[in-house]
Amino acid sequence: MRLLLTLLFASPLLAQSSQGGSELPPEEKLPFQMESTEFPAEVIDEVLVPNPAELFSILDKLGEPDWKSCMRPSSDLVRGGDRTDLALRFGTIIAEGFIAVQAEDPTSVLDLGRDIIELSRDLGLEDAVFPHCQAIIEATEKRNWDRVRQELDLTHRTVQDAMEQIRDEKLAQCVSIGGWLRGTEALTEVIGKNYNMDKAEILNQPELATYFIKKLEAMDSTKALDTIRQGLVEIQALMVQHPADSIPADTVTRIHSICSAMVANITPSANP
Amino acid sequence: MKTRLLACLSLAFFYWPAAADEEEIRDEAHTLILQSLGEYIEQDFTIPANYRNGEMDTGTRRIVRQQLFKGHVYWLWAATSFPGCEIKLDVLDNKGLDVVIERTEEDRVTGVRVNPTQTGAYYVVITITSETPQSVDWALVYGYR
Numbered sequence: 001m002r003l004l005l006t007l008l009f010a011s012p013l014l015a016q017s018s019q020g021g022s023e024l025p026p027e028e029k030l031p032f033q034m035e036s037t038e039f040p041a042e043v044i045d046e047v048l049v050p051n052p053a054e055l056f057s058i059l060d061k062l063g064e065p066d067w068k069s070c071m072r073p074s075s076d077l078v079r080g081g082d083r084t085d086l087a088l089r090f091g092t093i094i095a096e097g098f099i100a101v102q103a104e105d106p107t108s109v110l111d112l113g114r115d116i117i118e119l120s121r122d123l124g125l126e127d128a129v130f131p132h133c134q135a136i137i138e139a140t141e142k143r144n145w146d147r148v149r150q151e152l153d154l155t156h157r158t159v160q161d162a163m164e165q166i167r168d169e170k171l172a173q174c175v176s177i178g179g180w181l182r183g184t185e186a187l188t189e190v191i192g193k194n195y196n197m198d199k200a201e202i203l204n205q206p207e208l209a210t211y212f213i214k215k216l217e218a219m220d221s222t223k224a225l226d227t228i229r230q231g232l233v234e235i236q237a238l239m240v241q242h243p244a245d246s247i248p249a250d251t252v253t254r255i256h257s258i259c260s261a262m263v264a265n266i267t268p269s270a271n272p
Numbered sequence: 273m274k275t276r277l278l279a280c281l282s283l284a285f286f287y288w289p290a291a292a293d294e295e296e297i298r299d300e301a302h303t304l305i306l307q308s309l310g311e312y313i314e315q316d317f318t319i320p321a322n323y324r325n326g327e328m329d330t331g332t333r334r335i336v337r338q339q340l341f342k343g344h345v346y347w348l349w350a351a352t353s354f355p356g357c358e359i360k361l362d363v364l365d366n367k368g369l370d371v372v373i374e375r376t377e378e379d380r381v382t383g384v385r386v387n388p389t390q391t392g393a394y395y396v397v398i399t400i401t402s403e404t405p406q407s408v409d410w411a412l413v414y415g416y417r
Contacts, residue, residue, distance in 0.1 A: 030335070030395060032368030039399055041333040048322050050339055054416055057318075058343040149318075157321035201342060207393035208339055244390050 047211045049176045051156065052098040052183035053149045055202055060102070062199050065190040067103035072096060074111055078268055079122065084222065087171045088266045090119045090159060091178025097136075097152045099186050101145050109140045109148060116155060128162050129155055173215045177228065178266055180208065184235075185263050188256035195249040203255060204244035209236035227265060231258045300353035301325060301380075301411035308381045309415070312347060317415035325411040330357060330402040336412055338363075338396050340388040344416040350398050351381040354408040362397040365390070 029043040059065045081089070093115050100108035113136045120129035132155040139147035156175065163172040184203070191199045209232050216229040235258055238251050302325055309319060328334050340346055350361045361384045365371050371394065374385035388394065400408055 030368075031366045032364070034335075034368070037333075039331055039333045039401075041335055041397070042328075043335045044324065044326070044337070046324065047337050047339070048320075048324060048414070050341075051320055051322070053318070054320065054344070055341065057416075058341050061343050146318075150321075153321045198343075201391045204391045205339055207337060211337075244392055 047208060049180060049208060049211075051153050052095050052179065052186070053101075053153070055183060055187055056098065056102050058202055059187070059190055059199060062196075063194060065102070066193070067099055067186075067190070068105060069193075070186045070189040071099050071103055071105065071108060072267075074108060079118070083123065083168075083171055084174055084219075085224065085266070086119060086123050087163070087174035088178035088224070088228075090116075090123065091156075091175040091180070092182040092263055092267050093119060094152055094156050094175070095179040095182035095186070098149065098183070101148050101152070104143070104145060106140050106143065110137060113137055113140070120159065123159070125159055125162050128158050132158060170215070170219050173212070173219075177212050177216070180212065181228070181259050181262050181266070185256060185259035188252050188259060192249065192252050192256055195252060197246055200247040200249070200252050201245050203239060203247055203252065206236050206239040209239060224265065228262055231262045234258055299325065299411070301351040301409045302413065304351040304353055304379070305349045305381050305411055305413045308349070308351075308378055309413075312415055315417065317347060317417045319413065319415040323411060323413045325409065327407050327409055328398075328400060329407050330400050330405055332400075334398045334410065336396045336398070338394050338414065340386065340391070340394045341416075342388050342391045344388070346386045346388065346414055346416050347383055348386065348396060348412065348414045349381055349383040350396075350410060350412050352400055352408045352410050353380065354402070354406070355380070357400050357402045357408055359410070360399040360401075362399075364395040364397065366392060366394075368395075 034041055056065075056067070078089070093112060097109060097112045097116070100112055113133045116129060116136075117126065117133050120126045120133075132151045135151045136148055136155075139145075139151060156179065159175055160172040163169065163175070187202060191202070213229055213232050213236065216225055216232070219225055235255055238255055239247075242248060242251065302323055305323075306319075309317075313319065324336050326334070338348070348361060348363065350359055352359050357380065359380065359382050361372075361375075361382050363371050363384055363386050371386050371388065372384040373387060376383040386394070396412060398410055398412065400410060402408070
């Protein structure tokens with residue numbers, strides 16, 4: 001009875017919410033029954049997407065991954081495409097930057113810094129991004145890798161904020177999706193090379209995959225976005241197929257190949 | 273270490289001038305949190321730039337989904353800039369069980385520590401109460417090590 005009263009009381013609040021809260025009651029958004037209290041609850045739909053450094057640092061704790069081997073060979077940045085293509089590509093370049101920092105490869109970080117500036121120019125966000133790129137260059141020259149990670153993280157956040165300020169939240173999501181795909185591609189490569197279940201557990205992220213799928217479903221359909229959505233649906237299914245602590249090696253391999261195909265579409269090589 | 277501390281504190285000022293009026297009010301809670309994190313930065317916690325914020329009515333709860341990874345120690349902090357409010361933070365696993373193992377409280381910032389035993393989605397519950405009902409800002413920041 002108390003729960004019913006709570007839900008009845010909560011309904012108008014849910015309807016009035018303008019903070020990205022769910023239209024569904026918590027009971028339909030959570031995998032468990034919320035404890036009934038006098039405080040009505042609202043589930044926020046947005047999910048904080050972890051940056052690649054948060055995941056990579058776990059693998060560092062579990063061994064000594066060869067990050068250098070999972071860096072993409074450097075090639076000229078592919079220019080052009082619509083803003084969705086650019087946003088997806090921007091996300092992958094930021095993730096590539098995190099990989100290059102894990103590999104402590106200053107040449108690649110500096111090259112990627114230049115790519116970030118060029119892409120931000122194409123997106124009309126050069127002024128916002130340029131100070132971060134300068135900081136990345138300075139920190140790289142001092143081999144201050146923690147600082148480079150922070151600046152890459154801030155670059156991502158700055159671009160997302162700038163896109164949201166011009167009411168382009170969908171584009172901001174594309175940056176996150178591109179980054180997550182490239183980050184997951186690198187993770188699965190490292191895990192696959194020296195597999196164990198502890199490492200594979202990092203891939204238990206079906207909620208994030210579901211979140212991205214929902215965001216893509218809300219966007220206008222394009223061939224590129226539809227392909228990514230289909231890939232994410234497959235990844236999500238693979239992530240829930242096994243318990244979190246026993247994701248098998250072949251699942252890791254399969255997720256890797258799906259991510260690789262999508263990342264290759266987002267960042268085709270300029271020098272094939 | 274000092275560089276990291278300065279960089280983190282500068283985040284507060286980085287976001288401040290560019291924000292619109294409404295955003296400024298919301299970001300006050302975020303700023304409060306960042307200003308309280310010096311001790312954690314010195315303990316090598318990484319504070320991602322990504323955070324959540326918004327507005328809510330006192331006497332209600334907000335539930336934020338958060339992906340946590342086994343192997344990291346997490347601190348999560350929530351704040352409201354409105355004086356006279358009590359803010360409470362809980363973190364539940366996918367069975368609804370409370371996984372908080374330590375709590376701190378300082379002014380209008382509350383923090384909880386979680387050592388996830390499993391990688392996956394967790395549910396951060398923010399409850400704000402006050403003597404008189406009102407709409408207040410909130411922010412949620414996390415750090416890991």
